[in-house]
Amino acid sequence: MKKLNDFIKISLCVLFLSVSTTHIYSQVTALKVIPEVQQFDSKDGTYTLPNTILIKVNTTQNDSLMSIATQLKEELQSMFQVKASISATSSHTATSSNEILLTYSNTSLQNKEAYNLDLDSNAGITISGASKQGVFWATRTLLQLSENHHKTIPSGVITDHPDYPNRGFMLDVGRKFFTIDYLRAYVKILSYYKMNEFHVHLNDNAFSSHYNNDWSKTYAAFRLESDTYPGLAAEDGHYTKDEFRDLQRLGMQYGVNVIPEIDIPAHSLAFTRYNPELMASAPYADDHLAILEDDKLPIIYDFFDKLFDEYIKGDNPVFIGPDVHIGTDEYIKEGKGRDVDNAQAKRFREFTNHYLNYIADSGKTPRLWGGLEWLKDDPLTDVKPVGNAVMNAWSKDWVNAEKMLDDGFDIISTPDTWLYIVPAAGYYRDFLDISWLYSNYRPEKVNTAVTLPDFQKGLLGATFAVWNDVSGNGISQMDVHYRTIPALKVLGTKNWKVAPIKTFEDYQTLANLSSDGPNLNMSGRYTEAELNAMTSKVGGKAIRFKGKKALNLGGTNFGYNYDVSFDLNLSTNNRANAILFQSAYGKITLNTEGTGKLGFSRDGYTYTFNFSPEHKNWQTIRLVADYKGVMLFVNGKEIEHLTAYKKTEGLPNGFNYQQTLMFPLEQVGDAKNGFSGSIKNLKLKHLSTEEANDILLKVQD
Secondary structure (H helix, E strand, O other), X not given: OHHHHHXXXXXXXXXXXXXXXXXXXXXXXXXXXXXXXXXXXXXXXXEEOOXXXXXXXXXXXXXXXXXXXXXXXXXXXXXXXXXXXXXXXOOOOOOOOOEEEEEEXXXXXXXXXXXXXXXXXXXXXXXXXXXXXXXXXXXXXXXXXXXXXOXXXXXXXXXXXXXXXXXXXXXXXXXXXXXXXXXXXXXXXXXXXXXXXXXEEOEEEXXXXXXXXXXXXXXXXXXXXXXXXXXXXXXXXXEOHHHHHHHHHHHHHOOOEEEEEEEEOOOOHHHHHHOHHHEOOOOOOOXXXXXXXXXXXXXXXXXXXXXXXXXXXXXXXXXXXXXXXXXXXXXXXXXXXXXXXXXXXXXXXHHHHHXXXXXXXXXXXXXXXXXXXXXXXXXXXXXXXXXXXXXXXXXXXXXXXXXXXXXXXXXXEOOHHHHEEOOOOOOOEOOOOHHHHHHHOOOOEOOOOOEOOOOOOOEEEEEEEEOOOOOOOXXXXXXXXXXXXXXXXXXXXXXXXXXXXXXXXXXXXXXXXXXXXXXXXXXXXXXHHHHHHHHHHHOOOOEEXXXXXXXXXXXXXXXXXXXXXXXXXXXXXXXXXXXXXXXXXEEEEEOHHHOOXXXXXXXXXXXXXXXXXXXXXXXEEEEEEEOOEEEEEEOOEEEEEEEOEEOOOOOOXXXXXXXXXXXXXXXXXXXXXXXXXXXXXXXXXXXXXXHHHXXXXXXXX
16 A cells, blocks of 8 residues: 555656646746746736836946936837836836836845846836846846737746856957947847857968968958057958947947957967068968067067057056957967977967966956967976966867866867857858757867866856958858857857757747847848838839939848849949949949949959840849859849859969858949939848759759
8 A cells, every 4th residue: 555655646746747847848938038048937918018118227226227227218119119218216116017127136146147027917027137237138038028029928027047157259350350330230139149258359360371372472460450550450441449449338238248359479460460570480380479589589578568558558448348368379380280399388388378467467357268288398387377367168189178177267168169160161160050059068068078067167158259261252241140140049048048948949940030139130131011111112113213313222131041133224324333232231233343244242342243234125133142142033034143163263262252142222222323224123032941942953953
C-alpha cells in the first residue's frame, strides 16, 4: 500500500511540474519581445495602449527618470500616434488605464539592470527598475510589445534582468567606412534589443595580397579627426571629434557604451604611412610598429601617448565613455606565421603593459584583444590586468581564456569560429548560424576547445564582430546591415537569457516580424499599406519630369528580396548621372558616367547595366534583387544579371566583387540633376527567398 501511495505522490508531483512548466512556457512565449523576458506572470485580459497617455515620474530620488519619460513620450507619439504628457508624482504605482508610471523599485533587485513591468488593463502600466538603466530597458520592452502585438498586449507582470552584463557588437570601420548616421542608427538598434556595447574599430588596413603584395599601394585608414597629427584621418571618410563625442552621448542616452579602439602595434599601416619612422623593418610587415627597434621605440611611445592624450585628456575629451580599446593582436613576422622569438614576445608584452597602464592612468578601463598566448618569452614577462582590464577572447590560438581569467583579466567571449562575420570573403562566416547559436551557444563557449563553467566569474558576456577584411569588394553599408541584424537579434537574446524557452521556429517567426527599432527601417521592410501608398504616387497616369523635379515617395530603401517595375519614357536630353530614384543610401541613374546606360551607385561604387533605354518610347523596366545581385528585365526580357565576379584587373583584386542594390525609395527624380521624361505604373513587391530564387536562378537556367 505504501508503494502505491508513493507512486501516486510521485505521479501527482510529475503532473504538477509538467502543468507548471507548461504554464510558464505558455506565459513567457505569449509575449512577442526580443530578447525573451525572464518571467511573465499573466493576468486575465489584455492591456491596450490608449490614444492618450499620462507618463508619471516618481521624483522622490535624486537620479531623475525625467529624461527617460521624455524619450518615451516622443517614441510613443512617433511610433503609435499616442498623445502623451508628463507629470511628477511620489506614487510607486499607476492608478488608471491611461497612465504609465516610471519609478525605482522599492524591493531588492540584485541586478542593476533588472526591472518589473506591470501591464494592467485597469491600473495602467507600472515600470520599476533597480536603476535608471533598468527602467530604460523596460521602456524598450514596452515599445516592442506595443509594436509586435499591435498595441494590444497580454496583461501581466514581467520580471526581467540580463544573465550577462556585457552584450556587444564590434564594427570594423577602418577597412570600410560607415557614415556617422549609420553608427547613430546602430546605437538605437542595439539598444532596442538590449545590447549595451558598441565597439568601434577605428583603424586597420587591407591585405597586401590584394594589392600585388605592394604595401605602398595597400589600403589603410584611421577614421577619427586629429589636431595633433593633421592629415592622419582618412580623406575618404572619417568622423569629426564632435561627431564622435555626440555618438557616445547618444549611446549614453540609449544605454549603449560606445567603445573606441585604436589598434596597435599591428594593423597599423595608417600610422606607419603617416610617419615612416614608426614602421618595422623586415621580417615584419609595413603595418607593424617598430617596437623591437630600440632607437624607434621612444618615437613610437611619444607618437601614441600624444594621440591617446588628444582623445582622452583636456577639458573637452573626445573619448568620454569609460573604456578605451588598445588592440594588441596578431603581431607576427611576415611570412612566418606565429614563429615567435624571445625578443619579439618580450617587447610585445612590455608594449602591452605600457598601454594598459597608460589608459588606466588616464582614468579609463583598458580593453585589448587576446594576443598573449602565442607571444611568450622566457622568462615570462608578466602582463598585469591593471584598471580592471577587459580582454576579448577571440581565438584559441591567440588567447588562453582560462589563463587570462587566472591572471585577473575580465574576458568577453568573442569566438572567431562562431561570432565573426567577414562579408563575402569566403572564410569565417558570411552570415552567423543563428539556428545553432540560438539552440547551442552561450558565452562560456569561448572557443571550440574550451567551455568555461556556467556563469564563470570574470566572464562578462559576449560580443560578435563584423570584420571588413576585403577592402574595396563592393560590399555596401546595407549589405553589412543585412548580415548583422539577424545576428544582433539572436545574440541579444542569448546574452540576456542564455536559455530561452521559445522554440527556434517561434523565435525566428518573431525575429522576422520585429523591426530595427523606433522609427528605424534600415532593413527596408514595408507593409502592404505602405507599399501601396508609395505606388499610388506613381500610378497609371504618367508624371512628367524635366530634369529639376523631385517627387517624395516617403520610403527609405527597399530591402532584399524585392521586385520593382515601372514604365519609363525618356527625353533625349538626360545629363550624365541623371537621377531616376534616390535615397540617402544610393541612386539609380540614367546616362550613367556619360555612357547612356542605366546604372546605380552607392557607397562610392558605381555599376552600369549593358542597357541604354530608348528615347521617346515607353519601356517597362523591372529590377529583381537579392543580397547577391540584381537582375534587369526590359519589356519582360532578361537583359543582365549583375552579380559577384572574380576581380582580376586593377587594384585591389583577387576576390569576389559584389554588385548589389537595395532599391532607393525616398524620391523619384532630383531638384538639381533629375531625369527628363515620364514615368508611371510603379510596382513594389517583397519576395520570399524562394520566390527570388525562382526568378533569379530559373531565368539564368
